[in-house]
Amino acid sequence: MKFSNGLLAILLTSGVLMTGCAIGDDDDDKRRGGSLDVAPVTDVAYGEECADCHMAYQPGFLPARSWQKMMGSLDDHFGENAELESDVQQRLTQYLTENAADNSNYKRSRGMMKSLSYDETPLRITETRYFIRKHDELPRRVVEDNPEVVSFSRCEVCHTQADKGSYDEHQVTIPGFGKWDD
Ligand code: HEC
Numbered sequence: 001m002k003f004s005n006g007l008l009a010i011l012l013t014s015g016v017l018m019t020g021c022a023i024g025d026d027d028d029d030k031r032r033g034g035s036l037d038v039a040p041v042t043d044v045a046y047g048e049e050c051a052d053c054h055m056a057y058q059p060g061f062l063p064a065r066s067w068q069k070m071m072g073s074l075d076d077h078f079g080e081n082a083e084l085e086s087d088v089q090q091r092l093t094q095y096l097t098e099n100a101a102d103n104s105n106y107k108r109s110r111g112m113m114k115s116l117s118y119d120e121t122p123l124r125i126t127e128t129r130y131f132i133r134k135h136d137e138l139p140r141r142v143v144e145d146n147p148e149v150v151s152f153s154r155c156e157v158c159h160t161q162a163d164k165g166s167y168d169e170h171q172v173t174i175p176g177f178g179k180w181d182d
């Protein structure tokens, strides 16, 4: 892959800054994945380019083959055009595949991989058996028919720590309904 030197310098610098933050904010246990569900997003460019229309989903929620397929068809991304400059597109594809569910040891990544058969290449986290099983106690009225939620794709609306990679059910608050308590 090719970079202009300037871009590479920026990416390296921001990468270093991000790592610095992660160490400052999290205890050792969390960094090892002990209490986190999925590896947090560490790539600054990914967090910016892929978070215009929805949160930057953690790469550990889908297998590498899914990210490859998705990144190869950004001109028709769920009915939207999400195309990127080709060097950015290539670099983000690399980030996503290297940190995909099949390359991660975090518990949700392992759970996702266990539930997929080898010939499945889901493009939506929300359509996987793993996701559906985790959310099958939620009635329509709290999600689709709830004007403050509308779509399961908006993880961060209910999972208050989603941006940190924490999806613990005890941190869930459903807008209009309150804290999840099952
Ligand atoms: C122009 C807006 C836009 C941009 C930019 C965009 N997306 Fe999306 N994305 C969407 C829409 C719309 C959906 C479907 C959401 C829904 O149905 O509620 C979606 C859905 C997704 C989903 C599936 C969510 C689910 O339901 O499980 C993933 C994964 C995803 N996008 C990844 C990306 C990645 C990676 C990038 C950056 C390369 C990106 N998106 C950039 C609009 C966008």
Ligand code: HEC
Binding pocket: 037, 061, 108, 125, 126, 134, 135, 136, 137, 138, 142, 143, 149, 151, 152, 153, 154, 155, 156, 157, 158, 159, 167, 168, 169, 170, 172, 174, 180, 182
């Ligand atoms: C409408 C609110 C809502 C949205 C939106 C939502 N979730 Fe959830 N999620 C929940 C609730 C409630 C639970 C706990 C369900 C239970 O215990 O039966 C849960 C459970 C989970 C769990 C298992 C956590 C545990 O402690 O067992 C994961 C992982 C998860 N969600 C990921 C996601 C992801 C990723 C998204 C977005 C693609 C998402 N969720 C969107 C409400 C939501």
